Amino acid sequence: MTATAMGSRGTTRRGTRRIARTPVAIVSWVVVAAYLLLALLGPLLVTGDPLRQSPAALLPMGSPGHLLGTDDLGRDQLVRLVYGARPLLMVALAATALATAIGVAIGLAAGYLGGRAEQLLMRLTDVALAFPSVLLIILLVAAAGAGTSSLVVGVGVALAPGIARLVRALAARESARDHVLASRMAGAGGLRIALTQVLPGTVGPLLVQVLTTLSIAAGFAAGMSYLGLGIQPPTPDWGYMVQAGQEFLYTAPSLVVLPALATLVFVVACNFVGDDVRDALDRKGTP
Numbered sequence: 001m002t003a004t005a006m007g008s009r010g011t012t013r014r015g016t017r018r019i020a021r022t023p024v025a026i027v028s029w030v031v032v033a034a035y036l037l038l039a040l041l042g043p044l045l046v047t048g049d050p051l052r053q054s055p056a057a058l059l060p061m062g063s064p065g066h067l068l069g070t071d072d073l074g075r076d077q078l079v080r081l082v083y084g085a086r087p088l089l090m091v092a093l094a095a096t097a098l099a100t101a102i103g104v105a106i107g108l109a110a111g112y113l114g115g116r117a118e119q120l121l122m123r124l125t126d127v128a129l130a131f132p133s134v135l136l137i138i139l140l141v142a143a144a145g146a147g148t149s150s151l152v153v154g155v156g157v158a159l160a161p162g163i164a165r166l167v168r169a170l171a172a173r174e175s176a177r178d179h180v181l182a183s184r185m186a187g188a189g190g191l192r193i194a195l196t197q198v199l200p201g202t203v204g205p206l207l208v209q210v211l212t213t214l215s216i217a218a219g220f221a222a223g224m225s226y227l228g229l230g231i232q233p234p235t236p237d238w239g240y241m242v243q244a245g246q247e248f249l250y251t252a253p254s255l256v257v258l259p260a261l262a263t264l265v266f267v268v269a270c271n272f273v274g275d276d277v278r279d280a281l282d283r284k285g286t287p
Helices: 003-018 023-045 077-113 115-130 133-144 148-175 178-185 190-226 238-248 254-282
Strands: none
Touching (some): 023 077, 077 190, 077 238, 133 190, 190 254, 238 254
């Protein structure tokens, strides 16, 4: 094993030890991991059908057999909350992956190529950034038709420009380094240099941006479902559950508070995790 590889592994281990050093960071990591596990394993943790209606039990908290009560159609609130985690988080993860793929492709090309290519790509990015994200998502989803797939595309495209600008700045910095210039002079292919020498230098700050994007994507996904442009009923979804329960805000506030709080906790936890990763990267030079 080369000294460079050993040094890289040592840096990775030190970086791992630097995360989750504060109580807030530890709780945030645990919360995000718990939400992801809930999305994957939730249906195995509760018994019941989120679509099953019980006319004999409508709305009351703590009714027999329904720990958190039921909604206005007699559907178990706890079961719907658990089942509602998967579609929202899957949309958020898919939209974040799409935004990252688009943003990295545009930013890496612009930062590495420079010149007219950079100007063109960045002007297109600026045009996208000129639109408010919410408006852009609504336009894209409305044009494609409400649904999960169009929501993923809409949120992903709307969030890609922010990642593109970050990657462009990082790629331009990495492209000016000596080892990249040496590879160019040696005749190495541009795509190979961009992927193997430029892109790795963007990973740290990019990871922080991706975590922030994930939290924003989750908020947008819930917001679009609240507006009726996202995940469609009868699929349980926290955003739609807030919209459906607002009619009973004063008589059964849990129908609104619980799904809204579930979304808020995930968004806040993702932001704290991103802050923790950023702080760990900032402490890179410390033992």
